[in-house]
Amino acid sequence: MKLSKLALLAAICCGTTASAAGVQSGYYQDNGVQQVGHCETGCDVDMSACDMGGCDGLPSCGCDSGCDSGCGMGGCLGGGCLGGECDLGDPFTLFGEYEGFSIGGWVQMGYHTAALPLFNSRPDEYQLHQAWLYAEKAIDTSNGFDIGGRIDYVYGTDSQDTQAFGIANNHWDNDWDNGTDYGHAMPQLYVEAGYGDLSVKAGHFYTIIGWEVVTAPDNFFYSHAYTMYNSEPFTHTGALATYNVGDHVSVMGGYVFGWDSGFEDNGDAFLGGVSVGLTDSLTVTYATVGGRFGDGNINRVVDGVVGRGENGYMHSIVADYAVSDNLQYIFQSDLLDTEDIDGATVRDTFGINQYLIYTLSDCWAVGTRFEWYQADAGVFNTDNDIYALTSGVNYKPHANVLVRPEIRWDWVDGDPTDILENSDDDQFTFGIDTIFLF
Template sequence: MTCLPERRVQMRVAFIVGSLFATVMHLTEAQANPAAYAANTAADNAAAANIAAGPAADTGSNSVVDFFKKSGIRVGGWINGGATFNPSHIDGFNGPVTFGDQANRFQLNQFNIFLERAVVAQGSKWDFGGRFDVLFGTDAIFTQAYGVPAFDVNSGQPLARSNWDLDLCCASTRYYGIAIPQAYAEVYVPVGNGLNVKVGHFYTPIGYESVPAPNNFFYSHAYTMQYGEPFTHTGALGNYYINKNWMLMGGTTTGSATGGWDGGFDKQLGNWGGLAGITWTSDDLGSSANISGTYAQTSTRSNEPWGMYSIVLKHRITPNTNFVLQHDHGYAGGVLVNGVVQNAEWYGINTHTYYDITPDLSIGVRAEWFRDRDGFRVFSPGRVSAATNNQGLSYALGSGRFGNATSAPADYYAVTLGMNWKAARTLKMDWKAMKQFNVRPNVRYDAADGLHGVDYRPFGGHKDQVVLSLDFMLPF
C-alpha cells in the first residue's frame, strides 16, 4: 500500500472537512432559523444571478425548510480534533491510550454527520424513525465494524474481515478513514408504557463513556471503555419503561466473531447473541444505577462463550458536583493467547468526579485500575493492532510493515485531570454556531505493572508516561 505524504493528506482532509462542514451548516441553519435562512438564500441567489429575488427563489428556499419541518428530520453533527504532547515517546504513539493516540501531533478525530428522525416515544400512536451516522477522522479505525478480526480468536486462523465499512475510503493514508457507526430504523410501539425498538447497526448502550465526542468529558478514554466493552452492535434493541424509575433494555446481536461485539451486516450472521440491562433512576433524577451486559458464542466456528457485564452508578452530590463509579468484568473462553489456548478475563474499576465552576467552565478527574489478566485485550499501540490485516501487516505503520503491537498480562493505572471550557459563551461571541464550542485541556498519567513478574513497558519502552492534550469540539 502506498501512503501519501503527510502534507498532502492534511490538505485533502482540510478540503473534505471544510466542504462538508459548509454544507451541513447551511442545513442546520435552515432548521434552527427557517425565516432567516430563507431570506439569506433568496438574497444569495439574487446576487449570483444579478437579479432581484423573486417568488421562485423564496419558494425554492422554503421547500427545503418545509421538508425538514414536516418530516421531523434533523441534520447535525460535530467536529472534534486535538493534539497531544508526550515527552516519553519515540514511536509516534501514546502506547495503549486511544482515541487521541498519536504523540506530539494534531489529529482530526471525528467529523461526524448524522441524519435522524427521532421517534415520539409517548402517546397512543405508532411512530417511525431512524438514524444514519457517517464518521470521518482518525477515530474511524476504532469505530468500524471490526467484530470479525484479522485472526480467529480461538484458532488463530486468518480471516476475511467484515467489509461493511472497513474500506470506504482513504486506503492511501495511515490514519484517516470513514466509519458508519449507526444505521438503524426505530419504531415506537404504543403498548403499556411504550416500547422503543431499534433494528440495524447502533452504538452500544453498555458502560459510561461512549464513542461520540460530545458525550464525553475527557479527550482520552478509560481502559474500561477502550478495551473492556463493545463500541457498536448489529441486531435489534428494545427499551421499555416499567415506571418512571425503572427501565428495561434487551436485544439480540449478530454479525460478529467476538461474542456479539462490533458486528456488521456481511459476515457471521449466523452467530446470534444477546444484550440486556436494567436501570433505576431516583425521583429527583439525581441518582441512577445501571447493570447491563452481553453474552454470545464467540463465532459460528466455536461454541466458546464470550460475555461481559458493566455496572454504572451515578450520583449528584451537590447541584454543581457529580460522581460516577463504574465496574466492568469480561470473559472469553478458549481463546488463543501467545500460542496457548486458555480462558481470558479482564476487569476494572474507574471513578469520575465533575464540578461546575460556572455554567461555562467545569473541571473533572478520572481515576482507574484495569486488569488484563491474560494479555488478551490491551494492545500497545492500540491503532497498530486495530489496523493489522490477516497477513500481519499494519497500515498504521506504512506500506508493507508488520504490526508490532504488544500485549502482556498486566495491571493498568490511569489518572486524568481535565477541564471543559465553553469558550464562545465566555467570550460572548455572537455567531450562534459557536455557542457550543468546547475546549478541553487534559493531563493524563498512565502506568503499567506486568503480572507474574513480567517486566512490561508498553509506553514506548517505559513503564509509565505523562500525556498533555488540548482538543476542541464543536457540535452543530
C-alpha cells in the first residue's frame, strides 16, 4: 500500500504547479519580485519572462494594463492581473510605531471540514483561531548598545496549543481556558539587549526549531504539519544569544528550562543552532535542543500518562532555496529521540517536509506542501507512517487582509486508530481562513 500511494503522490507532485507569497524562514514577507509587463512595449520589464512564455502573444498586457502594479509571469491574462489590478493599498495600524516601540496584532478566523490531530481540531465550525495582540520594542544596535523586548497575548481555539502545558500544574497561562477549546495564552514575555552583532534575549519566547510557527500570518498554509505539532517545542523559558558572524552566518546558543513551560523549572537543555547563507539563493539552518525536556506530565505525548522525565535530543535542518525570483523551495528534516529516567523510549519520530511556493503577484500566490511523518513511539498509540499533501492559495485583497483556502489529503500507513477522524486510513479536508492584520 505504501509503494502504490507513493507512486500516485509522485505523479500528483510532478503534475502540480506550486507557488508562493514570499515566505522565508517561516515568516511571510514581501519578496520584492520584479514587475513584468509586455515584452515589446518598451516598459521597464524583466526580459527573462519572454523566454518563459509570460508575454508572447499578449498585446493586452501593456504598460497601462495594471501589470506594473505587481503582476509577475502569467499575471496579465485578460488584460489585468488575474482579472483585476493588483493594488494592495497602504497598510494601516491601530497604534503605529514610535521611537522603536510598536503595538499591533491580527485576527484569524477559519473553517475546515474535518478534524486533524493538530491545531485544526474543531471541524465544521467557523471559529476564532487567534485574536492576537503584541507590544514590542525592537533593538537597534547600529549605534551601539540597545535594549528592548516583547509581550504577546492570544485568545481563541489556538491558545491552548501554545500555553505553557509542559508542566501539568496549571502554572503560568496553562489554566487560562475558556471551555473545551477556547482560551487565553501569553506565549512570549522577554527582554532583549544587543550591542553590535551580538544580541541576547531572556524570558519566555518562541522556539527557533523548525520552519512553521504558531503565529498565523507567518505561515503560508492554514493547517500545520504533524512534525511541527508533535515533534517540536513551541516555547522556551531561559536565555538565548545570537551572534552575526558575518553577512551570511549567524550562530545561536543558550540555556532553557526544557520545553513549553512558563517561569518554572521543567528541565535543563541547550538550545542553539547556526544559519549559513551558502549562496545568494540557498540558506541552510540547523537548530537543536538537547538535554532534559520535562519532569511533569508529557501531555503532548499520550494524555493521562504520568511522565517520568524526558531526556534526549532533537534537531531540525531547513534548506531554503530561491529557485527563481518567483519560485521558492523549502526542505526540512526533523529528528526526535527521547528516553525516561529508566532508559525507556518516550518519543521516537522522524519527519520530512517539502514546500514549493510560487509568487504570481503581490496579491496572489500558490503553494504545495508534502509531509512524511514517521512516529515510531510516544505520539500515537501505534507505530505509524503518516503522509499529508496540501495545496493552497494565498490571496491578499488588501495589505491588511490575507485569505488562505487549501485542500489537504492525509493518509496513514499502519493502524489509523485515534489519528484521523472516524479512524479512517485516509481523509480529505478543505479549509479556509482569513487574517486581518492591524
